[in-house]
Amino acid sequence: MTKVYKLNFKGKEIIATNDGLDTLQLLVSGSMEDYPPQLSMSASGDYSDRENPTEEKIWIIEDLEPGDSFEFSYLKSGVATEPVQAHKIDPFVEQCFFCGKSKDDVEVLIEGKEILTSYICNECVEKCVDVIKEEREKKKNT
Numbered sequence: 001m002t003k004v005y006k007l008n009f010k011g012k013e014i015i016a017t018n019d020g021l022d023t024l025q026l027l028v029s030g031s032m033e034d035y036p037p038q039l040s041m042s043a044s045g046d047y048s049d050r051e052n053p054t055e056e057k058i059w060i061i062e063d064l065e066p067g068d069s070f071e072f073s074y075l076k077s078g079v080a081t082e083p084v085q086a087h088k089i090d091p092f093v094e095q096c097f098f099c100g101k102s103k104d105d106v107e108v109l110i111e112g113k114e115i116l117t118s119y120i121c122n123e124c125v126e127k128c129v130d131v132i133k134e135e136r137e138k139k140k141n142t
């Protein structure tokens with residue numbers, strides 16, 4: 001069933017409709033100190049049918065800063081805003097989920113084993129290794 005929502009965030013007003021997709025998700029992610037928490041809103045359908053995958057819509061992926069607030073409400077009707085995206089994530093395209101680069105843009109793209117269609121590229125892995133090293137150094141010194 002199609003539902004329409006309104007999100008006010010950092011002076012942006014986003015009107016989103018799930019277009020009949022199964023799930024509309026408003027997600028505030030907490031994360032490690034080197035990565036800011038993010039606000040995202042997306043709608044998705046059933047991915048189990050790989051022949052006829054349902055479109056995923058992402059309206060917003062924004063880094064959150066202390067003091068940020070947002071307002072979320074359900075509307076009876078409205079016209080949807082075009083999705084606002086940090087970078088396009090297509091679940092059926094082989095691309096890094098961290099930086100958005102495709103298989104052709106990087107040396108190696110590693111596919112996740114547990115979660116279907118999840119990928120990370122060599123560049124992001126190298127960054128992760130640096131972050132892990134830094135975190136280990138910090139722990140040693142405390």
Ligand SMILES: [Zn+2]
Nearest residue numbers: 096099121124
């Ligand atoms: Zn990457």
